[in-house]
Amino acid sequence: xxxxxxxxxxxxxxxxxxxxxxxxxxxxxxxxxxxxxxxxxxxxxxxxxxxxxxxxxxxxxxxxxxxxxxxxxxxxxxxxxxxxxxxxxxxxxxxxxxxxxxxxxxxxxxxxxxxxxxxxxxxxxxxxxxxxxxxxxxxxxxxxxxxxxxxxxxxxxxxxxxxxxxxxxxxxxxxxxxxxxxxxxxxxxxxxxxxxxxxxxxxxxxxxxxxxxxxxxxxxxxxxxxxxxxxxxxxxxxxxxxxxxxxxxxxxxxxxxxxxxxxxxxxxxxxxxxxxxxxxxxxxxxxxxxxxxxx
Numbered sequence: 001x002x003x004x005x006x007x008x009x010x011x012x013x014x015x016x017x018x019x020x021x022x023x024x025x026x027x028x029x030x031x032x033x034x035x036x037x038x039x040x041x042x043x044x045x046x047x048x049x050x051x052x053x054x055x056x057x058x059x060x061x062x063x064x065x066x067x068x069x070x071x072x073x074x075x076x077x078x079x080x081x082x083x084x085x086x087x088x089x090x091x092x093x094x095x096x097x098x099x100x101x102x103x104x105x106x107x108x109x110x111x112x113x114x115x116x117x118x119x120x121x122x123x124x125x126x127x128x129x130x131x132x133x134x135x136x137x138x139x140x141x142x143x144x145x146x147x148x149x150x151x152x153x154x155x156x157x158x159x160x161x162x163x164x165x166x167x168x169x170x171x172x173x174x175x176x177x178x179x180x181x182x183x184x185x186x187x188x189x190x191x192x193x194x195x196x197x198x199x200x201x202x203x204x205x206x207x208x209x210x211x212x213x214x215x216x217x218x219x220x221x222x223x224x225x226x227x228x229x230x231x232x233x234x235x236x237x238x239x240x241x242x243x244x245x246x247x248x249x250x251x252x253x254x255x256x257x258x259x260x261x262x263x264x265x266x267x268x269x270x271x272x273x274x275x276x277x278x279x280x281x282x283x284x285x286x287x288x289x290x291x292x293x294x295x
Contacts, residue, residue: 002052002057004059004175005057005058005172005175006058006177006178007171007172007173007175008061008091008092009060009061009090009091009094009168010062010065010089012086013097014097014108015066015068016037017101017124017125018096018156020033022094022096023047025155027047027048027049030266031045031047031187031192032045033202035199037210039066041064041065042295043079044066045063045185046062046063047064048060048186050177050181053169058172059179060169063090065082066082066083068108070107074290075285075290078290079295083111084111090115090117091173095108095112095121095122096124097121097123097124098123109145118148118149119145119147119148120149120150120167121145121147122152122153122164123137123138124153124155126152126159126160134152138150149167151163189267192266193231193263196263197215197231197233198214200259204251204258208240209243209244212235212237212240213244214233215232216231217230218231222269226272227272229271232278234278234280235277235279235280236282236283238279241279252275252277255275256275260272
């Protein structure tokens, strides 16, 4: 009987270094929402990959995590707790930085100081850099962190992903699978429906509005050929509600159309989507409300 390996692989780093893009490449599915804005990821999202080599079967449980920041709201504190938990139970840590980083990652390094698991430092976005710049980054990180391994990749262009996968498999402990082999993620379908709506808000609005929004799916009813989704979008101020709606509701209608189309692609069924906008003052600072939202 073939040996089985399994483990938790946590993807951590500052905002906007490409963690979610990397996660989606590794899992082969779009589980994490991606925008050019920082702090798009708010939860710890697990993606499960099963496979086999000539010598062993394996299960990889990847965790995409929020970008590491100094908390300004209770929401940020909850987000950083997801990061802390993912480092604590990681069998392998993938610390993602990018070719642009400005050597200001002290807060990330602090979180890794007591980590006993292998740390693979990943320098992302190498397609945008010269060989000299890449070598300079590698030397810097050898001095600052001394990671177990340094790899260079372009997550967006799928460069270096196979090498990364093979490296992760080397570090993987012998262990039975943690999840059933047909599971793709630890999150329920309604979570992804909410995330898709939130992504479209991030893509369609500027400044503070996307950060002040939270999406809650209140109903997710599935039949053979249709999924009915009811969602509530929470904002902190009435002015934000007005911006979200737009003139005669045109802007939120556009969000709904784009979200529905992506849900149909994601779930493989027709989707009927309802959206309601509610004002909840200062929800980002309210622990009780954050708990209700899943933080």
